[in-house]
Amino acid sequence: MSRFHTIKDNRVENRLFLNRIIAAFILILLLTSGLIVRLVYLQIVGHEHYTTLAKDNSIKIEPLVPTRGIIYDRHGKVLAENTQSFSLELIPEQIPDLNDTLARLQKLLDISDEKIEQYQRQRKRQKGFTSTALLIGMSDEEIAKFAVMRPYFPGVDIKTRLVRNYPYKELSSHVLGYVSRINEAEIKNLPAAEYRGSTYIGKLGIEAAYETQLHGKTGYAEIETNVRGRAINNVNSVAPESGANLYLTLDIDLQKTAYDALEEFNGAVVAIEIKTGGVLVLASRPGFDPNPFVVGIGNDEYQALQTSDSQPLYNRALRGLYPPGSTMKPFIALAGLEYNAIGYEQKYFCPGYYQLPNVTHKYRDWKKGGHGSVSMNEAITESCDVYFYNLASVLGIDRMHRFLQQFGFGERSGIDLIGEKTGLLPSQEWKRQQKKQAWYPGETIITGIGQGYLQVSPLQLARATATLGNHGDIVTPFLVDKIVSAHDTSPGPETHQGSMHLNNDNVNKIIAAMTNVVHGEHGTAKIISKGIPYQIAGKTGTAQVYSIKQEETYNENNIPFKLRDHALFIALAPADDPKIAVAVIAEHGSHGGSMAAPIAGKVIKQFLEESHAD
Amino acid sequence: MQTETRSEQFQPPSLLGTLLRKLHIDIPLMIGLLLIALLSFVILYSASGQDMDVLLRQAARVGLAFLLMTALAHVDPYQFKRYSALLFGIGIVLLLAVLILGQIGKGAQRWLDLGFFRFQPSEMIKITTPMMIAWYLSEHPLPPRAKQLFIATMLILLPTLLIAKQPDLGTALLVASSGAAVLFFSGLSWWLITAIAVTLAGLTPVLWHFMRDYQRDRVHTFLNPEADPLGRGYHIIQSKIAIGSGGIHGKGWLGSTQSKLDFLPESSTDFIFAVFAEEFGLFGCVGLLSLYLLIIARCLYIASQTKDTYSRLLASSLAFTFFVYVFVNIGMVIGVLPVVGVPLPLISYGGTSVVTLLAGFGILMSIHTHKKYLIQP
Known part of the structure; x- marks a missing residue:
């Protein structure tokens, strides 16, 4: 236009x-x-x-909640199941006076104010005409009491519900986590249609990490209801699909052995099957009974767990960070061989202390008077500190950092659990960035014996030991072996493949030295070598909690329990063809050799006897 | 300013009239908006299950939105024109920020958390996109030529795609139509309009390819609501039952059974029209639509009385987009359009859309109550 x-x-x-x-x-x-x-x-x-x-008649859609998947250990023992439980449920719309009813129920069944409040919160979140539980897991007595009075309580009823149960309680708590009521924050992030009608969600551990698989698919029933919303007739329904069952690599009997062997010590034991990366033991002591969390733990009970000195809610195996102490020595020694920084047979004289040139400070050996002239094998066997002060000084912090990083220190192992800690593997770069300070040569020296900034979790330590036993082919730990749903069976998580490409001779030399730790005459863990038909390669460690002054001597009996050293032990067995890697930390256990090594010894014995029987 | 003083002399010295003129309020439009707001409270009270809290919260939001409208009505339209490109640019940057933050946070995100409130850049862009296009086209002779058309199309697509990626299909649709409306009012030839319509129809399969799973689900659900009774299909089935059972006269205020017995989901927000239709029947629906039409007609009248190209392009686009809002929401609730998350303008519960809509009306009032001669750049 x-x-x-x-x-x-x-x-x-x-x-x-x-x-x-x-x-x-x-x-x-x-x-x-x-x-x-x-x-x-x-x-x-x-x-x-x-x-x-x-x-x-109006069609109302009622969600049909799927049954949660069951969790088994590697031998098919049930670790988490669903058991029937009786609960007292209310439909507010059918109750003439809710507050009065609640008050009467409270009197009749002696219900705490807290439970009433919890119910009120829960009720407000529910849609109309939904039954909400006031009490879960009613006792026979409570059921009887209510049954008599039932006619006076319209809209209140006893229903059976499936409730999650963990038969192994504190033994499995840190592996499985637990399910508990869905909270407000979680609701926002959940697919609404899938969770209509669901009460529980996995909060920690396997229950949380595999929530999607365990939960299953919600079905629905189209129900004809009259004008008052009461169900008349079931028109059409789609059955829910149960959650997948999980088979773990965990061996609950082995877990029990490890847990019991820690005795009164707080600590952690992690055992990994080297060839697969499957986690056999992931024990953290003390654990806690997860069952009260399912039905709604009382405030007092929760406070007690939270404030306990032994921190039972704290997963030490996954999140506990400790200085690795002398358990780091085999890895440092291997770094020395791989970088050609030192010879296996090359002797170094240990006078009982180490000094940096032109510095008066003495880095002392644990053995007063020293070990004399030692080779690498002897240094590992007797856990000579001075040898490793020197080796660390020769290697330098950055080479140690680079080498140890490949073993997985300072990073998450990638296990199929949530909340793993990274630990700390220091480097010059790290200190510049985080502390805004230069790296001091003295810090290199103590890193050589696993002290200083170095922080590792028991899981990392076990993983690194497994990778060593696997001759440098990197082991990624995992817990779920297979996922069995209604339609198919799928394997657990994909594990990272990779290799450090280590020299086999060097690895064999280190394992030989570690075997000497257990079986050698001067070995620091020789007490566990008695009466076993196979050989164990291990390394003891003692991690300082309290630093002694220059001229002081460490005397266990003068030091309060809380300041005593942590006892550590790492092990591979059988030494000639390692199948299992174990890491043990006994908090304030003082001596790796006497305290931690026997725990690993028991786990290894049971595992090898069992797999021999298979 | 001269025109204003002159026109004031012709008016009888009514105190209210002077005050309203000082406030730059357009009285017919104001009355229409107030009526809708009032109606919104009436329906919301019923739809929320007579929840006074909900009502008060909404009243606070609507009050704030009216304040913003009045404030914008005060601004000279020349200022809108002057800052169009800048505001549009800021909007795009914020959209990108949301998208990047969303990527970091993994998952859909539509807002920026400013601490004291959450700001949705996609709301701001609903107004700045037509501003931008109107400004760009008004700088050139109309009807636009191929080069301007191409650039304008790109300018519309940029925010549209960014929002669609959030993903927020409803808002993307509204932004696209607000820009397209400017093109239409600028005199895009009918021949081209037909060509574009045909191309878009042809592109549907391509669009399908880029849709997210849940968006495809909604289209499936639209075509066959019975297939997904737990999710969106249930919405449509139930809203049709609610509307149909309302009949000619409706069940009376507070008389809806479908939302009360919880058959109708989202009855206070996107599906509030179903509650209205159930309670007030066909008469009520026609009345509500008429009220909307009166508001739209007034806005188009304002546009037609405006001489400046930028102002009238913007005014007409805002009016038309308001209609798109109404049409998409009601069309979805009565089952003639797929379910996209678009609220019923000025009536659904929720704050963000009310604020944006009334900001738009503020701009319209500004255009109408300030001098209507050509803006001199």
């Missing part, structure tokens, strides 16, 4: 614009008429039809 003009022509523009306004208004009128036609169709033509649907 006006394709060729380039200057503004207001008259043409005005006319064009008015035309467009009119056209737009006509379009709007047409579309609105379309809406009205549709409304006429719904409200006049379809009125009778829809009134029937709405008034006489």
Whole structure:
């Protein structure tokens, strides 16, 4: 129409614009008429039809909650199951006076104010005409008491529900976690349709990490209800699909052995099957009984767990960070061999202390008077500190950092659990960035014996030991071996594949030295070598909690228990063809050799005897 | 300013009239908006199960939105024009920020947390996109030529795609239509409009390919609601039952059974029209639609009385987008359009859309109550 003009022509523009306004208004009128036609169709033509649907009988969709998957250990023992439990449930819309009813129930069954509050919160979140539990896991006595009075409580009923149960209680608590009521924050992030009607969600451990698989698929029933919303008839339904069952690599009997062997010590034991990475033991002592969390733990009970000195809610195996102490020595020694920084047979004289050139400070050996002239094998066997002070100084912090990182120190192992700690593997770079300070040579020295900034979790330590036993092919720990759903069986998590490409000779030398730790005459863990038909390669460690002054001597009996050293032990067995890697930490256990090593010895014995029997 | 003083002399010296003129309020539009707001409280009270809290919260939001509207009505339209490009640019940057933050946080995110409140850049862009397009086109002779059309299309697609990626299909649709409306009012040839319509129809399969699973589900559900009774299909089935059972006269205020017995989900928000239709029947629905039409008609009238190109393009686009809002929501609730998350304008519970909509009306009032001659740049 006006394709060729380039200057503004207001008259043409005005006319064009008015035309467009009119056209737009006509379009709007047409579309609105379309809406009205549709409304006429719904409200006049379809009125009778829809009134029937709405008034006489209405279809209501009720979610059918799936049964949660069961969790088994590697031998098929049930670790988490669903058991029937009786609960007292209320439908507020059918109760004439809710507050009065609650008050009477409280008196009758002696219900705590806290439970009432919890119920009120829960009720407000529910949609109308939904039954909400006031009490879960009623005792026979409570059931009997209520049964007699039932006619006086319209809208209140006893129902059976499936409740999660953990038969191994504190033994499995840190592996499985637990399920508990869904909270407000979680609701926002959940797929609403899938969780309609679901009460529980996994909060920690395997229960949380595999929530999707364990939960299953919600089904639904189309229920005819009358005007008051009461169910009359089931029209159509789609059955829920149970959650998948999980088979873990965990051996609950072995877990029990490890847990019991820690005795009164707080600590952790982790055992990994080297060839697969499957976690056999992930014990953290003390554990806690997860069952009260399922039905709703009382405030007092929870406070007690939270404030306990032994921190039972704290997963030491996964999240506990400790200085690794001398258990780091085999890895440092291997670094020395791999970087050609030192020879296996090369002797180093240990006078009982180490000094950096031109520095008066003495880095002392644990053995007063020293070990004399030692080779690498002897240094590992007797756990000579001075040898490793020197080796660390020769290697330098950055080479140690690079090497240890490949063993997985300072990073998450990738286990299929949530909340794993990274620990700390220091480097010059790290200190510059985090502490805004230069690295001091003295810090390199103590890193050589696993002290200083170094922080590792028991899981990391076990993983690194497993990788060593696997001759440098990296082991990624995992807990779920297979996931069995209604349709199919799928394997657990994909594990990271990779290799450090270590020299086999070097690895064999280190394992030989570690074997000497247990079986050698001067070995620091020789007490566990008695009467076993196989060989164990191990390394003891003692991690300082309290630093002694230059001229003081460490005397266990003068030091309060809480400041005593942590006892550590890492082990591979059988030494000639390692199948299992174990890491043990006994907090304030003082001596790796006497305290931690026997625990690993028991785990290894039971595992090898069992797999021999298989 | 001269025109204003002159026109004031012709008016009788009514105190209220002077005050309203000083406030730059357009009285017919104001009355229409107030009526809708009032109606919104009436329906919301019923739809929320007579929850006074909900009502008070909404009243606070609507009050704030009206304040914002009045404030914007005060601004000279020349200022809107002047800052169009800048505001549009800021909006795009914020959209990108949301998208990047969302990527870091893993998952859909539509807002920026500013500590004291959550700001949705996609709401701001609903107004700044038509501003931008109107400004760009008004700088050139109309109807736009191929080059301007191309650039304008790109300018519309940029925010649309960013929002669609959030993913928020409803808002993306509204932003796209607000920009397209400017093109339409600028005199895009009918021949081209037809061509674009045909191309879009042809592109549907391509669009399908880029849709998220849940968006595809909604289209499936729209075509066959009975297939997904637990999710969105249930919404449509139940809202049709609620509307149909309302009949000609409705069940009366507070008389809806479908939302009360919890058959109708989202009855206070996106599906509030179903509650209204159940309670007030066909008469009520036609009345509500008429009220909307009156507001739209007034806005289009304002646009037609405006001489400045930028202002009238913006005014007409805002008016048309308001209609799109109404049409998409009601169309979805009565089952003629797929379910996209678009609220019923000025009536659904929720704050963000009320604020944006009334901001738009504030701009319209500003255009109408300030001088209507050509803005001199």
